[in-house]
Amino acid sequence: xxxxxxxxxxxxxxxxxxxxxxxxxxxxxxxxxxxxxxxxxxxxxxxxxxxxxxxxxxxxxxxxxxxxxxxxxxxxxxxxxxxxxxxxxxxxxxxxxxxxxxxxxxxxxxxxxxxxxxxxxxxxxxxxxxxxxxxxxxxxxxxxxxxxxxxxxxxxxxxxxxxxxxxxxxxxxxxxxxxxxxxxxxxxxxxxxxxxxxxxxxxxxxxxxxxxxxxxxxxxxxxxxxxxxxxxxxxxxxxxxxxxxxxxxxxxxxxxxxxxxxxxxxxxxxxxxxxxxxxxxxxxxxxxxxxxxxxxxxxxxxxxxxxxxxxxxxxxxxxxxxxxxxxxxxxxxxxxxxxxxxxxxxxxxxxxxxx
Amino acid sequence: xxxxxxxxxxxxxxxxxxxxxxxxxxxxxxxxxxxxxxxxxxxxxxxxxxxxxxxxxxxxxxxxxxxxxxxxxxxxxxxxxxxxxxxxxxxxxxxxxxxxxxxxxxxxxxxxxxxxxxxxxxxxxxxxxxxxxxxxxxxxxxxxxxxxxxxxxxxxxxxxxxxxxxxxxxxxxxxxxxxxxxxxxxxxxxxxxxxxxxxxxxxxxxxxxxxxxxxxxxxxxxxxxxxxxxxxxxxxxxxxxxxxxxxxxxxxxxxxxxxxxxxxxxxxxxxxxxxxxxxxxxxxxxxxxxxxxxxxxxxxxxxxxxxxxxxxxxxxxxxxxxxxxxxxxxxxxxxxxxxxxxxxxxxxxxxxxx
Numbered sequence: 001x002x003x004x005x006x007x008x009x010x011x012x013x014x015x016x017x018x019x020x021x022x023x024x025x026x027x028x029x030x031x032x033x034x035x036x037x038x039x040x041x042x043x044x045x046x047x048x049x050x051x052x053x054x055x056x057x058x059x060x061x062x063x064x065x066x067x068x069x070x071x072x073x074x075x076x077x078x079x080x081x082x083x084x085x086x087x088x089x090x091x092x093x094x095x096x097x098x099x100x101x102x103x104x105x106x107x108x109x110x111x112x113x114x115x116x117x118x119x120x121x122x123x124x125x126x127x128x129x130x131x132x133x134x135x136x137x138x139x140x141x142x143x144x145x146x147x148x149x150x151x152x153x154x155x156x157x158x159x160x161x162x163x164x165x166x167x168x169x170x171x172x173x174x175x176x177x178x179x180x181x182x183x184x185x186x187x188x189x190x191x192x193x194x195x196x197x198x199x200x201x202x203x204x205x206x207x208x209x210x211x212x213x214x215x216x217x218x219x220x221x222x223x224x225x226x227x228x229x230x231x232x233x234x235x236x237x238x239x240x241x242x243x244x245x246x247x248x249x250x251x252x253x254x255x256x257x258x259x260x261x262x263x264x265x266x267x268x269x270x271x272x273x274x275x276x277x278x279x280x281x282x283x284x285x286x287x288x289x290x291x292x293x294x295x296x297x298x299x300x301x302x303x304x305x306x307x308x309x310x311x312x313x314x315x316x317x318x319x320x321x322x323x324x325x326x327x328x329x330x331x332x333x334x335x336x337x338x339x340x341x342x343x344x345x346x347x348x349x350x351x352x353x354x355x
Numbered sequence: 356x357x358x359x360x361x362x363x364x365x366x367x368x369x370x371x372x373x374x375x376x377x378x379x380x381x382x383x384x385x386x387x388x389x390x391x392x393x394x395x396x397x398x399x400x401x402x403x404x405x406x407x408x409x410x411x412x413x414x415x416x417x418x419x420x421x422x423x424x425x426x427x428x429x430x431x432x433x434x435x436x437x438x439x440x441x442x443x444x445x446x447x448x449x450x451x452x453x454x455x456x457x458x459x460x461x462x463x464x465x466x467x468x469x470x471x472x473x474x475x476x477x478x479x480x481x482x483x484x485x486x487x488x489x490x491x492x493x494x495x496x497x498x499x500x501x502x503x504x505x506x507x508x509x510x511x512x513x514x515x516x517x518x519x520x521x522x523x524x525x526x527x528x529x530x531x532x533x534x535x536x537x538x539x540x541x542x543x544x545x546x547x548x549x550x551x552x553x554x555x556x557x558x559x560x561x562x563x564x565x566x567x568x569x570x571x572x573x574x575x576x577x578x579x580x581x582x583x584x585x586x587x588x589x590x591x592x593x594x595x596x597x598x599x600x601x602x603x604x605x606x607x608x609x610x611x612x613x614x615x616x617x618x619x620x621x622x623x624x625x626x627x628x629x630x631x632x633x634x635x636x637x638x639x640x641x642x643x644x645x646x647x648x649x650x651x652x653x654x655x656x657x658x659x660x661x662x663x664x665x666x667x668x669x670x671x672x673x674x675x676x677x678x679x680x681x682x683x684x685x686x687x688x689x690x691x692x693x694x695x696x697x698x699x700x701x702x703x704x705x706x707x708x709x
Contacts, residue, residue: 030669036675036676064669064672066665066668066669067668067674067675068675069665070627071625071626071627072616072620072621072625072627072628072630073418073549073619073620073621073628074630074661074665076549076620077415077549077662077665078665078669081666081669082669085669085670096625096626096627099534099622099623119527119529158514158518158530158626160518160528160529161527161528161529189511189514342527343527343528
C-alpha cells in the first residue's frame, strides 16, 4: 500500500535515484490492552501475538501497545490518541472497548480498527474472537478421564456468553466420557483477583473436586491445585510452571497467525471489515503440551477430539442438549447455530450453580 | 530528628513549596528516564506539556479533572467536620445507576430528561451517603468502615444490574445497558471535544465550597465540630446534623460525578464506569490541603499525570510502572514540601527530650 508520503516522495526519489523502498514508511500497528502484560493471561496472549507479528514482518511494521487501559471513559482517549499519532491499524483487545472503538473509527475513516470479542462493525472496524469453547470441550474430555470423583471445580469471572460457553462445553466434554460428571461453579466477579480465585479454588477442592479449571486471568487456580495435590487445567496461557506436577494442560489463545494475516491484508490492500470467529481449525484455540501425569491413551484420545473438532466432524454443542431443568435446547441430530452459541445464557445439565 | 510546628508558616514558602516539589519530582523523573535509556527532556515534555499541546488535550484534562474535583470537594468538606467519607466510589456508582435508570426509563422524551437524570444522580449518591449517615447517627457505626464497605455493595449492584434488569436486550447478553438517548446526554462544550457542562458544575463547587467553609455560619459550625467537638457541643452545635449534612453533600457531589460520566463520555451503564475516581478523590482532597482552591489545583495535577502517563506509554513506549513511579514521586515530594512548610526539623543528640 502506498501512503500519501510515499506518493509525494516517489518522484523526488526517482530523481536522486534512491530506491523507492527506502522511503516507504513501515505500517504502524498499535494494541490496546486491558491489563498489564504480565507473564500469563488474556493480555499476555495478545502480546505474544504482537511479538510474533514483529518477528514475522520485520521492518514492514512498527508495533506498539498501551497496557492497563480502563474500559470506561479513558479508552476512547487512548484509542483516539493512537490514531492521531499516526498508527494505521489499531487492535483493541477487550469487550468494553467496543463503543469507544466504534466512535474513534468514525472520526478516522482513513485508519483501520479491529475490536476483539465485540459485535459492532463499520467500514473500517472489523471484529474478531475465538471459539474458546472448542478447546474447553477437549479439556472436559481430559478432565473426565483423569478424575476419580467425577466432580470438577470451575472458577469463573462473570456469567457472560463467552464464559458460559466454556463451562457448558467443558461439562459436555467431561460427560462424553463420564455421564455422571458434574461441574461446580464459583463466580469471582472479577477477571483478575488472585486472592478470590485462590479462595474459590480452595472451596471447590474442599467440596470434592479433583480437577479444577478457571475462566479468570491469574495463575492462582493452578497454584492452589498444585499445593493441594489435585489436577488443574489452566486457561489463556500455558501455566505448567505454576503447576509442574498437576497442571494437566491449558486451553490457550493464539492470535499470532490472525494478526499477521490481517497486517498482510492491510499491506496488500485486501483488508475488509469482517467478523472472524476462529477456533481449533484456524489455530486460534489450542491445548498446551500435556503434563507427564497424562497417560498415553488419554493424550491420544484428547488429541483425537481436538482433531475432530478442527475437522468439523465433532461439534461441542450438538444435540440432544438439555438445560439444567431438563428443557431440550437442541434436538437430537442438530447442532446449535452460531447465533445461539454467541448469545448463550443458560447451563447444560450437569452444571451445579446458578447464573 | 523530630519535627516542631512552626509558629507561622512562611507565606512565600506556601507558594514556593509546591513549585520546588514539582521541580524535584521533575529531576527524579528525568533520572528515571535516563536510567531507562530514554531522552529525559523529550520524556518530560511528553509527560507534562504534550498532553496540553492542543485544544483536545485541554478538553481531555477538563474531562478527567471533573470527577476528581467533585469527589474531592465533598470529601474535604466532610473531613473539615471530622466526618470521613471514604466511600465516594460507591456514591459515584449509585449516582450513575440512578441517573441511568431515569435516562433509560424516559428515553428520548424531551428536553427535561437531562435535568431529571442529573437530579437523580445527585439524589442517588446522596441517598447512598445517607445510609452511612443513618447508621452513624442511629447505631454509632463509624462512617469510615460503612462508606468503604458500601462502595463494594454499590459496585456489586451495578454488576448485577448490567447483567440483569438493565441489560441491553439487543446486546448479545454482554454486560451493558442500552446506549442513552440523545436527550439524556450532556452535550460536549465544543465540537470535537468530549468535555461537557459537568466541568462547569465542578468548577462552580470551588467558590461555593470556599464560601460555605469560610463565610457562612453553617461552615463555621462544621469546622468547630471538626476541630473541637467538646466546644461544639457546649455551643449547641449538633454533631448529628454535621454528619448528615456532610455525608449527604459529599454523596450528592460524588453522585453528580458518576451520572456525568455515564451521561457524558460513556453514554451507557457498564461494569467499569470509574477507574477509582472516588478513591483518588481522597488523595486529591488531601493534596489540596482540604481547601477548595487547593483541591482545584490538585485535581488538575492528578488529571495531567493520568494523561501524561498515557502519552509516555504511547509515544515513548515506557512501561506503565514507570508512570506509576513518577506519580508516586510527585505526590511524595508535594507532601514532604508541605510538611517542611508547616514544621521545622530539629536535630538533637539527646534522646531524653524528644
